[in-house]
Structures are given as structure tokens and as C-alpha cells.
Amino acid sequence: MQATADRTEQKTVIIALFLLNSPMPVSAFHVRNASLDDLPALSRLFDAYRQFYQQPADLNKAEDFMRARLGNKQSVIYLAEDGNRLAVGFCQLYPSFCSVIAAPIYVLYDLFVAPEARQSGAARELLARAEEDARQAGFARLDLTTAKTNLPAQALYTSMGWVRDEVFYTYNRDLAPPGGNN
Secondary structure: OOHHHHHHHHHHHHHHHHHOOOOOOOOOOEEOOOHHHHHHHHHHHHHHHHHHHOOOOOOHHHHHHHHHHHHHHOOOEEEEEOOOEEEEEEEEEEEEEOOOOEEEEEEEEEEEEHHOOOOOOOOHHEEEEEEEHHHHHHOHHHHHHOOOOHHHHHHHHHOOOOOOOOOOOOOOHHHOOOOOOO
């Protein structure tokens, strides 16, 4: 009986040492800055993102919008790719300023992960990359808004140290002409 216990203990120690010495995967995703070369994949993701927020499917509109943002360098867009180099998500930041703290900030306006890649860590990797790059570039803060009903996103933000604003309300004023749409 003691010999069996000793062998079991030895196996446990060997397995533990193997796990301790094995390289742990840092991430299942590669997050990088998007470029105009990524426009087809990025446009499909952006179109799906807009549909998530009840906008009609319009791949041409999505492509035109993303081409303008990238081409005019009006935003920073990160693309998450899986191990097969397939684009599974993106994050878009717009530079802005906060007058109160007199410092540059980023507005994280878009974060989307394809449904088949959700709960995989892709959104977490995109957010971490955005935070790291913003900090290194001297931005003082990241701001974002999300739907009140988007509880999974809210849970992610909270788990990563984001704090929901309980002081200010957000208001919008639609500037589209009556009967028109943007």
C-alpha cells in the first residue's frame, strides 16, 4: 500500500514540475493594428457590430466607413486574429480631450467579437492592448459607453478595472434632417 502511495506522490510531483516548466500560452489571439489591407475582414466585423445595435446590414457602408477612418488616420483600430489568422474581433478608438483634466483621452467607441469567438478572451485581449498602447502614448484615460442591456460586456469591463460613471449622464442630439438618416 505504501509503495502505491509513493508512486502516486512521485507522479504528482513529476506532473507538477512538468506544468511549472512548460511554457503557458500567453494568448490564443494575436492583436495588432489594423491597416487598409485588413479592410475586407474588418468591414465584415464592423457590419456585424452595427447589426448587433439594430442597424440594417450594409457591407458597403461598413467598408466605406472603415476605409475613411483608416485612410484619414482618424482612429486607431485593433484587430484580433485567432490561431489560424482569422479576424474574430476589433476595437476602435477615437482620440479626444478631457477639458476638466486638461489631457488627451481615447474614446473606445467600438468593441466587437464575432459570436463564434465570444467567451474566448478575444475582447479581453483587445481591451488590454488598447489600454497598454494608450498608456504608452500618454493618454490620461479611456472612456466608453455600452448598452444598459449588454450585461456580458459590463461584467468584462468591471473585471478589468473599468469603473461605471455614476455622476454624469450622457445625452445625444440627432442632427439628421427630418426624414433622413445618417
